[in-house]
Amino acid sequence: MISEEKEDILPEKKFDALMRRCSILILKDMFMGEKKSNDFLEMNPRISGKVLSDQLKNLEKCGYIEKIVVSTTPLKAEYHLTEQGRGLNRVLYELMVFTKTYIVSEEEYEILNENNLKKCFDFEDTTK
Structure with missing residues (x-):
């Protein structure tokens, strides 16, 4: 077992x-x-x-x-x-971006502001 x-x-x-x-x-x-x-x-x-x-x-x-x-x-x-x-930060960040893009608007949930999301999830965009 x-x-x-x-x-x-x-x-x-x-x-x-x-x-x-x-x-x-x-x-x-x-x-x-x-x-x-x-x-x-x-x-x-x-x-x-x-x-x-x-x-x-x-x-x-x-x-x-x-x-x-x-x-x-x-x-x-x-x-x-x-x-x-904490290793889930990128996954959750992407889920929140998806939510903002396809499910709810930024106006409905202020936290979905891109700068807020990056700060909360300690995420830096490496695609630039």
């Missing part, structure tokens, strides 16, 4: 974790600076607390994010992208 430590998770399971409900939204929000469960819920009101909790656990298990307890009484935690999670 294969252990499910972060480093032992099969590649297809890591990829599947990205395709699970709301995972991309959570990762996008983390690139935008959100760190707490309540922040994610506020940014994505259609996500239930249970779904969010499950997705955060799964993303952590796969090594994309890490949970850091910042206070024990009351219990407060923040989530941060790991090196592996």
